[in-house]
Amino acid sequence: MAETYNGYCVKCREKRDFSGQVEESNGRRMAKGSCPTCGTKMARILGKAASPVK
Template sequence: MADSYNGYCVKCKEKRDFDGEVKVSESGRRMAQGTCPVCGTKMNRILGKA
């Protein structure tokens, strides 16, 4: 289930909307992980608990 999120692309140095999946890291934090639609770099966004 891919949703749209807004995150920062380190390679483009801009905020972009990306389609990503919610994953849980080893420390229990939720994050959206996807790829930049322009350059294809992996993007992450840490989500809140709600």
């Protein structure tokens, strides 16, 4: 499921919208994708994953 996120491209030195997938590790979610202009890997930390309600 690819969604659009806004992140900073280090190579272009600009904020750009990129499409990526959400990966989860250590209770944190991160969107990973690539820059549509130059193809460099981009990432954005989304925050903690929602814990199940007890």
